[in-house]
Amino acid sequence: MINQRVDLTLDSREFEKIYNRKKIVSMYTLGCKVNQYETDAMIELFKDRGYEIGEFDEFSDVYVINTCTVTAMSDKKSRQMIRRAKKINPESVMAVVGCYSQKSPDEIISIDGVNLVMGTSDRNKIVSEVEKLTGIEKVVEVIDIMKQREFEDLSLSNLKGKTRAFLKIQEGCDRFCSYCIIPYTRGPVRSRKLEDIIKEVKELSEKGFSEIVLTGIHVASYGKDLNEKNSLLDVITEIGKIENVKRIRTSSVEPLIITKEFLEGIFKVEQFCPHFHLSLQSGCDETLKRMNRRYDTKMYKSAVDMIRNIYPDAAITTDVIVGFPSETEDEFNETLRFLKEINLYDAHIFKYSPREGTKAALMKDQVSPQEKNERSEALINLGKENKRAFEKRFLGEEVEVLFESHSKEGYEGHTKNYIKVWVKSEEDVQGKILKVKLTESTDEFVIGELSNINS
Ligand code: SF4
Structure with a gap:
């Protein structure tokens, strides 16, 4: 491919006639499932306009980076991806959308090679906005969200x-x-x-x-x-x-x-x-107050009890932040004790990092990186034990698994209560719900044996 700016204003038929190929767009998504959904939806809009969807690490006429800004690291990663795309095709059109561009449009438009900045709205106009760009102009289309x-x-x-x-x-x-x-x-x-x-x-x-x-x-x-x-x-x-x-x-x-x-x-x-991801964030009521969460540990525990009452085999997972400003050793120990008491299936542990523009970033008594590391490790270890114990409860049982992907001479999928299961199978079982006997819990997944085909 020749690295030169192509005329995106041409409709797809004219474009193919002149360039002997389709227009190519590639996307990169950072952050959460909502961003992934929005990227998928933008891909459909480009496809409808006759674009070919390319791989992000390869040549494209247009790159779209759907950014995240939940931590300073997400901003950094977003900037890295912009630079990476620009290296692959310096003449490409570069559009940056999503949370980071909503928060800091001026910062992003000033990055070399960025042509279009859109925020977290109007993504349904992405194709027409991209096709308006004929030269090396820089356009910011971010509204007050x-x-x-x-x-x-x-x-x-x-x-x-x-x-x-x-x-x-x-x-x-x-x-x-x-x-x-x-x-x-x-x-x-x-x-x-x-x-x-x-x-x-x-x-x-x-x-x-x-x-x-x-x-x-x-x-x-x-x-x-x-x-x-x-x-x-x-x-x-x-x-x-x-x-x-x-x-x-x-x-x-x-x-x-x-x-x-x-x-x-x-x-x-x-x-x-019956899989409930119930964000906890802290098991200490004082910390929860400083976080401006609107529940306390008593309310959280009551939610867990109610779920287990109705769904005894429910998987309950959570997120916890360690090292929130002013979190003392005692407060952290309250979280540890609470997590032991409620004994959840899995917990994602995050080390607090200050986010500019939030109240917590201005709070005094930021916790040292070393303490954050130690606290995080303690919760990760507890999480591993809890996860294994939960999975072991189901060993020997026959459960239904929806198979989602092929992996390692077998297939991977999840049970209804979100246990990740792998089975060895030569037959293609992707997309099927099958009965599986669970036999062994490993760090990666629970190994199972296929029983009979259900659907
Ligand atoms: S509930 Fe709290 S943590 Fe979740 S998106 Fe809203 S403000 Fe952020």
Whole structure:
């Protein structure tokens, strides 16, 4: 390929005639599942305009970097990817979108080679914005996200070849946890209309997706901005009525959504998977207050108990931040004790890092890196023990596994309660739900043996 700026304003047929190939776009995604969903949706928009989707490490006419800004490291990584793409084709058009560009558009547009900066809205205009760029101009299209009131519809109707679809049902967050920059980059809560969600799930199920994962920035807030007053429970219930949807999951939810009514409601939906990612962040009430989390350990524990009452085999996973400003040794030990007491399946441990623009970044008594490392290690070790113990409970049992990918002369998938399982199989079982007898728990997954084909 010749490294020269091509004329993207040409429509795809004219372009192919002149250049003897299609326009190529490649994307790189940093951060969370919501970003991944939005990248997938942008890929569809480019495909619809006749683009070929390239590999990020190879030649492209257009590079789109979907950035994250949740930590300073995410910003750094985003900048690295911009530079990497520019090296591959210095004449490419470079568009940077997402949370980092929403927060710091001026910083990003000043990076050599960046042509277009868009934030966390108007991604459905990405193709036309890119095609307006004819030369080496620099354009910033970032609006004040705090004034956004509508959910931006970006759908995934053409996605193929996978078993699990992440479906964005909600945008924004108004919780303002003291350490988190997200409410400033994603704006207020906006929920997708229930009828639009149902339409997209029907399309996804017709394309063979058997598992739907409901995602958003703060999924538990779903519906609070809607006139119809639909709730997350309504979304799950309605999706449960759609033919061929075999599994429904939610991404992270906060403990406050776990009520008797919510649990009894989802229990009626057979496809709902009993895996609850309940963000804890700290097991110390004083630290939770400083974090501006709106629950305490008593409320968290009650949510865990209610879940186990209804779903005794539920997998409950969590996130914990260690080394939050002023976290003393005693406070950390409270977290350790609490985690031992509630005995969750898995915990993602994060070392606190100050995020400019948040309240916590201005707090005194930042914890030293060494203490953060020690605390993190202690929780990681506890997590490993808990994970193994939970998985061992199911050894010898026959469970249903939805196989998602091929790996190491076998296939990998998950049980309904999110245990990762691997089986040896010569037969292609990808996309199928099969009965598996679990035999051995390893660090990577639980090994199983296929029983009979279920679907
Ligand atoms: S709930 Fe808290 S941590 Fe989660 S996105 Fe909102 S502000 Fe950030």
